[in-house]
Amino acid sequence: MSRIGGDLVVETLRALGADTVFGLPGQHALGLFEALRRAPDLRLIGARVENNLAFAADGFARTRGTVTPMVVSTGPGALLTLASLQESRSASAPVLGIGSQVPVAGLGGGRHGYLHELPDQQASFRDVVKSVHVVRTASQIPTVLREAWESAARAPQGPVWVEIPQDVLLGPAGLPPITSVPACVPALPPLPEVADEAARLLASAENPVILAGGGVVRAGAQAELRALAEALRAPVLTTFGGKGAFGWDHPLSGQSWLEDRHSTAFLEDADVLLVAGSGLGELSSNYHTFAPRGRIVQIDADAGTLGANHPVLGVHADARLALAELVERVPAREPDGRAEAAVAGLLARVRARLDAQDLALERRVLADVRAALPEGTPSFWDMTILGYWAWSAWNADGAPIHTAQGAGGLGFGLPAALGAAAATGGPVLAVSGDGGAMYGIAELATAVQHDLDVTWLVVDDGGYGILREYLTGAFGATTATELTRPDFAALAAAFGVAATVSSVDTLRADLAGALATPGPHVVVLPARLRMFEPTHGEA
Structure with a gap:
């Protein structure tokens, strides 16, 4: 088959230094995915939902410290990445989002009625990412992607967004094969x-x-x-x-x-x-x-x-x-x-303040999680009570920690850890509460499909634990925080993932065993943890 616009995208990404692309196909992005199929030296990591795909790209970018491409389709697929890209922006993770678009004739107030069409898709991204870039002809692809790459890599790093219409991706390349795309990322010394x-x-x-x-x-x-x-x-x-x-x-x-x-x-x-x-x-x-x-x-x-x-x-x-x-x-x-x-x-x-608050359980659980990690193992944490403890108490020497506290959205832990495992080969630890776990449970299939070495600790306390504390503290009662949830171990087994129901007494050994065994694992800890108090009162 003759080279098409999608090939120019893939060739440019390789020339810029990418070796991995996170992607989820869609109708308008077919040209991109055909080009990825024809580029066996560029690894494609999928996901089940676009927001999780973007979290995975974020985890890869944080771990490697390099610009990380992510490819999605138009409209619903693109919009589902927004919450994750907000986290990338807050955490300065250099994700290069590439979204397809309706054909050129539908851009800028032209022909209407296309599937997935938005009046102005770019506008949805402008206040979320560092910069937005639009391609209208195949000849623009290499230099627009270079401009976007440089924007993502330039301090402060962060996510960027590129849109390429369907007919440009499917149409003739019109340029010779691209093998060299020098990017210039200037240093930022002080005056x-x-x-x-x-x-x-x-x-x-x-x-x-x-x-x-x-x-x-x-x-x-x-x-x-x-x-x-x-x-x-x-x-x-x-x-x-x-x-x-x-x-x-x-x-x-x-x-x-x-x-x-x-x-x-x-x-x-x-x-x-x-x-x-x-x-x-x-x-x-x-x-x-x-x-x-x-x-x-x-x-x-x-x-x-x-x-x-x-x-x-x-x-x-x-x-x-x-x-x-x-x-x-x-x-x-x-x-x-x-x-x-x-x-x-x-x-x-x-x-002394902690000792006066009867928090031995919480301190023990976090200490056992830390002790179970092999040297150099990164961890990725959802917005859960144990994660809030880790913000303050985690010793990151030899155990890098990444959290979603930049934007504060749920569902970060597992997909970001999968991205990190794609970057390092693993092992990687993910930590979620049972509420946050349900945001990304489908990505257990991704872990199996790509054989990603991630151990996922799910602390099951029956609801949105931190919100339970916030509501109870503010109003003396809680609303909408108590959750019906699945048997996480049985659900993991349905995906073909080994699972262990742990306890406070066996957690350290259970986690260490899972982390020492290649491939995905789930460890479920039924426990109700508390935050330390007060957080910002008088000393």
Whole structure:
């Protein structure tokens, strides 16, 4: 068969460096999937529902740190990806969404009445993704895809959207085979004068503290952060998205108990607070109760976040490049033990609060999950009570953690873990509650079909557990949170997936055994867990 527009898409993706595409076919996208069939060196990973497909692409992108293509069809298929792309935008995951479109004649107010047609499909994506790109002729495909790829990869990374009409995908390629598509992703160093002023403030601080966010992790700036913290003798706390930015047990590590008022007060007491790779949003500011008394130096690749919530000296830069510049400019201090003692005191106050709340069950369950993971195993967490605990208490050293706390939608855990397993070969852990599990249960078929090495822990507490707590706390009663649910182990077996009904006493061994055995597994833990309280009251 002669080359078609779909072949240009596939050739361009390969030339840009893609080796895996996440895709779910549809009528208008047939040209794309025929081209994928003819490209055996480009792996195609499917899914059962488009939102889960987009979560899987997100998990792959977070794990590899590279732009990850996702292909869906027009209208309903495209729209189902929106909630997942919102999470990718919040978490700066570089997903390259490619959607088909009605024929060119139906674009821009032309001929109407096509299947899946929307008056303006692009408009649905404009406020969700970083950029939207439209192809109208085959000759535009390589350069439009390169432009979109560069947009997704440029700091701050994030999802982008490309639309290609059905007749362009099915029509003649009109260009020679594409083998070289050089993409240019510019670095984002800090302005020298701004770096000088940030270094001056930090060097003169008597009580400097660092809050490290997800931008540090995405930039691979852990070594630069540690060098700066040790030079300044500055305690480091991490946001929930910044887990893994700084050693959990380092003497300067205040860890990430940001929903505890003691940690908020610790950050407020800094005379200079360096916020690296965080926008100081709702969760990072303890629900906007954070009230700093000193100066803030904020490093972020997204200029729109600088000073958005507090007055700052804004450093618009990639976190690694900015931190490296500060390391060069800040003189090293002699250790005197004051910072280490302050950190030890903070963590002792946090532990004392937890010890007073009868939370031994919750702390044990999370500790056993962490202990069951082989070194280097990533985990992907839904919005569930155990996931909320992991935000604060998870030690990400040697166990990278990814959560849906960027946008906060349900159903992230399993499909994102499947994408990560496609990236690494596994093992990967997914964690969901029984409510969130029902969003992605169909993807057990995907796990089997692609033999993806994911162990899925489902904590079955009979409902939407965190919403049960929120409603009860606010109104003394709960509504619409109690759920009829299936026998998860039997349902897994129906998909051909090995399943274990665990208990608090056997969880660690059950998880470790599942993770050590290749292929998909489900571990069900019937347990009703509680959150720690208060989250942001007085210390």
